[in-house]
Amino acid sequence: MQNLLKERGEPAYRADQLWQWIWQKKAGDFQEMTNISKALRSSLQQEFVLQRPAVVQKKESIDGTVKLLLGLNDGFFIETVIIPEKDYYTQCISTQVGCPMGCVFCSTGCMGFKRNLTPGEIASQVLVACRHLEDTGLDSTRLTNVVLMGMGEPLLNWDAVKKAMYMMTDSLGLGISRRRLTLSTVGVRDRLQEFGSSRLGMLAVSLHAPDQDLRRRLMPGAATWDIKDLVRALEQYPLAPRERITIEYVLLKDINDSPAQARALVRLLSRVKCKVNLLAYNPGEQEGYQPPQEKTILTFEEVLRSKGLTVTLRKSKGQDISAACGQLIADS
């Protein structure tokens, strides 16, 4: 944008103004940009479009979670989910159309990989969510937390994700605190360290198994990186004094939910500065997987806690509208 405006003989700060209008003030039209001359606005309007993914369908859960099906320029669809917390909203955004990782319990994984999203398609999901909140009379300034945990593996689209995270955290952009922006990955060799060095957000790692054999069965795409090497990389991951990595573990009945597996998980993570997020499986379109009984979940949790791990048992939201973890699917 700086180059583009320079070619038109505009001062350097004009790019900041334009950037601010698009991301911070969420302008939907060049004509709203009142501190930019009419002549420049008209010339921009003739050459460019300000475009966001279009809301094709909205579904609202009884718990207030909203899932938006978004249409992209080339006919593909993605999903984004707005989750109401006590006094703020968390938005879960997508980074790819589909996902090549093929995790067997995940609806997105089962639809396969279609294409990467562009930086604009990733970050503008937040603009779309803010507009949805405003249109329904809700306060969009409360959308303070964003997780890159929707469709896709963000580190396989790292170049675009990096730019999108910059758009989201920049103080003239969406202004989201990096401590409230979380990238969730299965762990991609090399890119994990790059993400750590970028300091653009917090890290969550989907582990879902305490050993390589089971992880290979559940997450074939992720298992090209041996679980022990992945954990070694997590031990060396750069963290500020009070930061911790979030380990995501979806509990599947009779598959990864036994007390022995909980103990194996404790041993595996013994040198990682982390907290563990446990989540019972959300039934999707895949057959053969069930959530464990509540008693089994509590026993698993207790084993981790008793060995000194910080554990949260995440309540699943939006299950009734297939908006919960692992349930996102959008066929074009």
Ligand code: SF4
């Ligand atoms: S769980 Fe995540 S990484 Fe695995 S297939 Fe689904 S979207 Fe991809």
